[in-house]
Amino acid sequence: MTQKRDPCKAGSWSGKPYHSFSDYLWNIYGCRVLKIPINANLSCPNRDGTVGAAGCIFCPEDGSASPGMNGATPIPEQMETAKKNFRRTGAGTKYIAYFQAFTNTYAPPARLKRLYDLAVAQDGVIGLMVGTRPDCLPDETLDLLASYRRPGFELWLEIGMQTSHDKSLEFLRRGHANGATVDAINRVAPRGIPVCVHLILGIPGESWDDMMATARSLVDLPVRGIKFHHLHVIRGTALEEQYRTGLMRPLSQKEYVSVLCDFIERVSPDILIHRLMGDREEHTLVAPLWSLHKGTVLRSIEDEFRKRGTCQGFLYQ
Ligand code: SF4
Numbered sequence: 336m337t338q339k340r341d342p343c344k345a346g347s348w349s350g351k352p353y354h355s356f357s358d359y360l361w362n363i364y365g366c367r368v369l370k371i372p373i374n375a376n377l378s379c380p381n382r383d384g385t386v387g388a389a390g391c392i393f394c395p396e397d398g399s400a401s402p403g404m405n406g407a408t409p410i411p412e413q414m415e416t417a418k419k420n421f422r423r424t425g426a427g428t429k430y431i432a433y434f435q436a437f438t439n440t441y442a443p444p445a446r447l448k449r450l451y452d453l454a455v456a457q458d459g460v461i462g463l464m465v466g467t468r469p470d471c472l473p474d475e476t477l478d479l480l481a482s483y484r485r486p487g488f489e490l491w492l493e494i495g496m497q498t499s500h501d502k503s504l505e506f507l508r509r510g511h512a513n514g515a516t517v518d519a520i521n522r523v524a525p526r527g528i529p530v531c532v533h534l535i536l537g538i539p540g541e542s543w544d545d546m547m548a549t550a551r552s553l554v555d556l557p558v559r560g561i562k563f564h565h566l567h568v569i570r571g572t573a574l575e576e577q578y579r580t581g582l583m584r585p586l587s588q589k590e591y592v593s594v595l596c597d598f599i600e601r602v603s604p605d606i607l608i609h610r611l612m613g614d615r616e617e618h619t620l621v622a623p624l625w626s627l628h629k630g631t632v633l634r635s636i637e638d639e640f641r642k643r644g645t646c647q648g649f650l651y652q
Pocket of ligand 1: 379380381389391394395436437438468509593610634
């Protein structure tokens, strides 16, 4: 009889109770690898009227860009500035060009190729990560992305899945259903492009069971990475109005840590965890304010796993 592997005894996650993307990069490349966020000045079909005009309920005007990213600045300049602003870098530091703001596959493939080529040609870049919506992935664009596959190059497609529940996608005003995400992921995988899904925990109306159902839905999908976010309220968004009128309550830190650990216990130990929570600058964040203390929250996630004696994949079936 074959024995089930105990993921908590695998000993391959640098002592962490989850399979961290940054540790994975360190082990593969033998150096620090940092993501450089890029704003390529692209739009979004959920803002330009194609799918919707108001955007997702949680999305600020900057299309969820990192602080200081300006789409009018040439990509090489954005990347140089980001490199200078990183606090902990050394001579051997490598970079992944991360197309983050707005929808980074929402343009003709020829234009996308020019943008991606420019970014990956910069000094020290060993990878490309492209963030997008599931309904903006025509086959020609996937073929373009697949053309960047090569040994020693870190290629990722980040898809905004958020949740597996259509009622929640409607609440978030995403303008697509979960079927679009499933379809996109299943078309990406045969092209050998690793998929990271962006997920949100704490969507109003979602029960614990609903969130665990999203975790279970990943079992059937060829997903290689997850980026977790708690639902946070950013200044100037439609979600802020809901928060201020009492229609929405963000999770407390304790609730988030608990449900996040529950979720991670149910995902495959092979999946890489790219991020455990969202963060914003203080002046743009309305709630919850506990996320301003990221180091403390990350420690409490590890503490929670240790207290439980569990880890990623402990309840994976
Ligand atoms: S799809 Fe992305 S860029 Fe577009 S409105 Fe939603 S979060 Fe913002």
